[in-house]
Amino acid sequence: MGELRKKAQGLAAKPWFRMPRQPMLRHLSYAAVAVVFLYFLTQKLSAFNDYEVGEIAFYVVALAGLTLLTGVNGQISLGHGGFMAVGGFTLALLVEHTKWNVVPELAIAIVTSALVGALIGIPATRLRGPYLAGMTLMVALGLPYLTNQYDSFFGGDQGLTTPQPIGPASINPEQWLAWIQLACALIVLILLGNLLRSRFGRSFRAVRDDEIAASLAGIHVARTKVIAFMVSAGCAGLAGALLALSAGGVNSAEFPLSISIYLLAGMVIGGTGSLMGVWWGAILIVYLPTSWAPSLANHFHVNSQVSANLAVIIFGLVLVVGMLVAPGGIQGALRWVAVRVGAYFSPDGVPNMKLSLQEAPTDRAVHDSESVTQADKPGV
Amino acid sequence: MKRFSLHSARRRARLYATGVVACAVVGTMALTASGPANAASVSTPGVTATSISLGATEPLTGVAANYNDIAPAMKAVFAWANAHGGVNGRQINLTIDDDQYTPSITATMTHQLVLQNNIFADVGSLGTPTQLQVQPYLNGLKVPQLFILSGCNCWSSSKYPYSSGLQTPYTVDGKILGSYVAKNFSGEKVGYFTQDDEFGFDAIKGLNMEIKGSSVVSKQTYVASTAAYVAGLQSQVAALQASGAKVVVLAAIPPFVGLFATTAATLGYTPQLVIDGVAGDPSAIGAPAALTTPAPNGQALLNGAITEAGGAFEDQTSNPWVRVATKLLTKYDSEVAKNGITGDELTGFNLGYLVYQALKAAGKNLTRQGLLNAIAADGKNFANSGFVPYSYSSTVHFGFEGEQLYKMSATATPITLPTGTFMGVTPVGPVYYTSPGAGPVKVWHSAQDKVPASLSSTA
Amino acid sequence: MPVLEIEDLSVSYGAVHALTDVSFTAAEGEVTAVLGANGAGKTTLLRAITGLVRPRKGTVRYDGEQLDKMSVEKIVRHGVAHVPEGRSVIEEMTVDENLRLGALWRFSRRQRGPVIEEIYGLFPPLAERRRQHANTLSGGERQMLAIGRALVSRPKVLLLDEPSLGLAPIVTARLMAVLRDLTQASNLIVVLVEQNARSSLSIAQKAVVINLGRVVVCDDAAKLAGDTELRHHYLGY
Secondary structure (H helix, E strand, O other): OHHHHHHHHHHHHOOOOOOOOOHHHHHHHHHHHHHHHHHHHHHHOOHHHHHHHHHHHHHHHHHHHHHHHHHHOOOOOOOHHHHHHHHHHHHHHHHHHOOOOHHHHHHHHHHHHHHHHHHHHHHHOOOOHHHHHHHHHHHHHHHHHHHHHOHHHHOHHHOEEOOOOOOOOOOOHHHHHHHHHHHHHHHHHHHHHHHHHOHHHHHHHHHHHOHHHHHHOOOOHHHHHHHHHHHHHHHHHHHHHHHHHHHOEEOHHHOOHHHHHHHHHHHHHHHOOOOOHHHHHHHHHHHHHHHHHHHHHHHHOOOHHHHHHHHHHHHHHHHHHHHHHOOOHHHHHHHHHHHHHHHHHOOOOOOOHHHHOOOOOOOOHHHHHHHHHOOOOOOO | OOOOOHHHHHHHHHHHHHHHHHHHHHHHHHHHHHOOOOOOOOOOOOEOOOEEEEEEEEOOOOOOHHHOOHHHHHHHHHHHHHHOOOEOOEEEEEEEEEOOOOHHHHHHHHHHHHHOOOOOEEEOOEOHHHHHHHHHHHHHOOOOEEEEEOOOHHHOOOOOOOEEEOOOOHHHHHHHHHHHHHHHOOOOOEEEEEEOOHHHHHHHHHHHHHOOHHHEEEEEEEOOOHHHHHHOOHHHHHHHHHHOOOEEEEEOOHHHHHHHHHHHHHOOOOOEEEEOHHHOOHHHHOOEOOOOOOOOOOHHHHOOOEEEEOEOOOOOOOOHHHHHHHHHHHHHOHHHHHHOOOHHHHHHHHHHHHHHHHHHHHOOOOOHHHHHHHHHHHHHHOOOOEOOOOOOOOOOOOOOOEEEEEEEEOOOOOEEEOOEEEOEEEEEEEEEEOOOOOOOOEEEOOOOOOOOHHHHHHO | OOOEEEEEEEEEEOOEEEEEEEEEEEOOOEEEEEEOOOOOOHHHHHHHHOOOOOOOEEEEEEOOEEOOOOOHHHHHHOOEEEEOOOOOOOOOOEHHHHHHHHHOOOOOHHHHHHHHHHHHHHOHHHHHOOOOEHHHOOHHHHHHHHHHHHHOOOOOEEEEEOOOOOOOHHHHHHHHHHHHHHHHHHOOEEEEEOOOHHHHHHHOOEEEEEEOOEEEEEEEHHHHHHOHHHHHHHHOO
């Protein structure tokens, strides 16, 4: 054991590979690894599992947008199901009235929902906490309902059809759709990853942490909040459009309030503010209600009323317990473990925090953290 | 600290970009080379020489779990058919998935049925929002989505030819009740109490075709949720009372009809109730059998309420369909064997027998299009336990389009079930039928279908 | 020569009059010390200048432009920097990110680096902690960071609210020295709100004493420091 540790420390001291420092390059290399992994995954899986992977992908898109809004910018939203509806219906209307390719249709779905996001985001800048939650809740309830009011345009109860895109004949349609959805998810993650490392990301966080300090630093607080809302709603719109492709159509019943609630729970459990954590949240949203909860219920022979609500109950329990033991969600917990493991193998036995976080280590990192408690050094 | 120069950073960016593109290209090439050959089999999905696989998504648990005995009754009919040689030599396998009455779960379960269970058709799935969710998907793949248990107008359209409904459309319900109100309570002030979704909207459409707009003085709605039930109907009932409505038409699910009746009783409001067939069974509302003195809240109101049903009640044991269904299900459905038959199980029995007849009519060479053709050509002649024949044709995809009016009555023979004794019903007037579109409500004169000998002799 | 001009400024919180008819001017290259007891309205004065509270009446002008109708960001972008009380820094961000934040609107990405290095030159302890999160800094370092973030946008007016609060006397003295040098070197208009009258008067050219929301004295700092009676009465030393 000791020898292994020594060997590992030797390796750790001289990293054979270091992730590039530039955000764009780093994110692209993550994505490249993901592309290879997901390609082989979708090849191995059955058509139905490919469909589920596609579902995970569009929930990743929605969760990434939500985590940007809530985790990074500090605005809560219970209305993302509504923005998904906007995206879904936009795509469906384009399918109905144009002969375009799916890519521009998805792009317009993003733009439309981002614009609706701005409409909601502008009054939202004056609200916070429960009031903001209440207002966004109205979006989740109201927007799908609107489609019922103008039923000749939105197709009434039946809604509108969005035929599944068909790829080359050699690829089965579920796999093709999963690729489209996964590609969207990876692109969104790369772009949001870069956004977070840019001036916008810094402004988003500054506004979340201290609005007054942010405005005194010359940041336009209201505009920053609206931009965050637009980006987030745009992501939700894309997710809704991708959901429509999976479902083959859109109608008002497709975006119930529960989607918005699941998104919020998935985001918190995955790790609020973490773009990697959204994968955990999405996996949970897809598998918990349809697969895990029913098999649990079967296994323990619980009564029918409980079993139908089991998914919600588990979501709630995990949410509460998770907040107590792992406030950073699953991703936060993994990071915690990684740091501890890293400490075990690192040469001086001190957690090499920086390596696991975003920044490359500096030589003085450890020394600095020890000197925090010292009196101010003369220097001025 | 070493920093990238702008130049080398750009070079690296190019390197990475090349890497990513290369990965993608290699991936695509590998795929086109070794892509899974799409098994474009000539045979029909879900059909072999000896079997047919069918699927259904049902609310086995959750808010609509009270309907969870319909699908097992359908399955019991298939067990009967399989025990007697199957359909054209094929055994029917039915997979029932629980969708908890949640559209997103319905989507996943339906994909699973199609992609993994490789079903030939989706039959007798329940729920308007849930089935709307998968209607485009199933139609897109040309998978029949037959005999949906919902009265939405949406199941009969040229846009989705692979869908069809079984239940009487809510608009037909509304027209038949509306014509009764117009005839028997003309000149009275009328109020509506409807569910705030397509059930209510479609019912109002029908009511408005028959009842003069000027006599409708108040339209109240409720949301079908646990929260709304807990919050109560105080404001809606009070508004109807204040409007002076002497007749209230309810298009509501059973728990809300019960809540409406008790709320009205506590407010001292006693209008004539006219209740959509969705809540046409006093046992589903939980109305007690007989008036006691003093009358419990709400009971007096339900006594005398007009309602409707498409077929005989389960306690009408003189009805040959009820007799044969009870006999068959007692043998093949463990729930019925244990607790006796309910109205839902009668529905499931009728549904299963409909699927059986349709498959049989489609013939030995079973295809999806062939099944649809058989229903369009022959559906009107399929025997059923309702009071009117099926309406199926190449253009109409509704099952029943007729109702018998009933009066809930404390003096009628009570309905006795394992769960209790409930208020009985007596038929009122003839059987009516109509279509959801324009056109009058007409009287249906013919008698109920006879039970086919092949069924009664083997059940 | 551009000046910061405050005229008849009145601010109320509901029925409470926090400031009543406050007028004074602050000139370039000078430190104007605003003195007064706790609750006299000093913090409200600074908040009104940067638009964090809206005056009930009166005007704030800088370089001929009326600031009191502008939004906070706009006032900041007109060159008015405000370091609020309590060393307001963004705790979840590193020292470097905090400074970059202050420079965001003013400088392009490429310009930001050198400008921030200047701040590190001014406050060397910050340079050593540039990658640490702001919540790991000591009180003095936080104050340096807050001032650094205000200075990084190269403001023309600097408003400081109790910068010495809770700092060791030696740190305060050092801070004041930096402020004095900076004011003269960059021709800044500095408005320094302090309870610690002795240290602020030591670097101020002008002094404004506020009592119960009204200006009671507006004079040369040296003169005020020399007037024992006034000092006793309003400043308590």
